[in-house]
Amino acid sequence: MNIDVFTLFPDAFTWFRSQRHVANAMQQGHALECVDPRATTPLRWGQVDDTPFGGGAGMVLRVDVMEAALRARYGVDPVELPRRRRVIALTPAGRQLDDALASELAGEEELTLLCGRYEGFDERILERFCSEQLSIGRYVLAGGELAAMVTCDAVLRKLPGVLGKDASAVEESFSPALGGAPEYPHYTRPADWRGWPVPDVLLSGHHENVRRWRLEQSRLRAGDPLP
Numbered sequence: 001m002n003i004d005v006f007t008l009f010p011d012a013f014t015w016f017r018s019q020r021h022v023a024n025a026m027q028q029g030h031a032l033e034c035v036d037p038r039a040t041t042p043l044r045w046g047q048v049d050d051t052p053f054g055g056g057a058g059m060v061l062r063v064d065v066m067e068a069a070l071r072a073r074y075g076v077d078p079v080e081l082p083r084r085r086r087v088i089a090l091t092p093a094g095r096q097l098d099d100a101l102a103s104e105l106a107g108e109e110e111l112t113l114l115c116g117r118y119e120g121f122d123e124r125i126l127e128r129f130c131s132e133q134l135s136i137g138r139y140v141l142a143g144g145e146l147a148a149m150v151t152c153d154a155v156l157r158k159l160p161g162v163l164g165k166d167a168s169a170v171e172e173s174f175s176p177a178l179g180g181a182p183e184y185p186h187y188t189r190p191a192d193w194r195g196w197p198v199p200d201v202l203l204s205g206h207h208e209n210v211r212r213w214r215l216e217q218s219r220l221r222a223g224d225p226l227p
């Protein structure tokens with residue numbers, strides 16, 4: 001899978017790329033590349049944004065700047081792009097990321113993520129160059145970079161062999177394997193700490209009982225309001 005992230009702050013991804021599962025994905029031939037629209041801006045002084053028509057606070061990413069960046073990267077008029085690949089703008093009002101969407105995106109060969117900054121994107125970027133908008137929650141971040149990292153994290157860990165143990169991405173919170181419910185509780189040594197014991201069934205060595213207990217716990221959690 002090849003993911004291109006268009007961002008004015010490519011350095012923000014240095015830490016993320018160094019994470020074990022992301023590095024694993026790269027080693028397996030997947031790619032996560034940052035593209036800085038400032039590098040191809042047609043404007044003098046490296047300008048990339050402007051004040052909004054009609055007034056108001058903040059700055060808006062310019063459509064001509066984003067067009068130049070997409071054109072330079074893909075060699076086509078970016079209005080063609082949404083037919084060829086998913087071009088996803090990160091916005092607070094987009095479709096909310098969940099496990100099903102992460103799985104869907106993990107099935108793509110190519111992804112393009114556009115990070116907004118300041119007040120966001122000129123609307124024509126969203127209308128003409130993007131296939132969709134994605135939100136990581138109903139709150140406003142200062143930019144799309146953290147949202148892009150959250151999205152890449154949720155997607156990359158679904159790729160076969162990226163996590164240490166493949167099974168760990170199968171039976172986890174909100175996955176089809178658990179019927180979309182939150183994951184069951186986990187415990188490790190010590191078996192008793194300050195009189196707080198680990199449930200007996202987990203120490204029993206009885207795999208079928210463990211499996212049933214876990215499913216039951218997962219279902220109970222689905223009904224519980226989370227703390």
Ligand code: ADE
Pocket residue numbers: 090091092093116134135136137138139140141142143144147
């Ligand atoms: N950009 C700013 N806020 C965002 C959010 N909540 N999700 C995705 N992108 C964003």
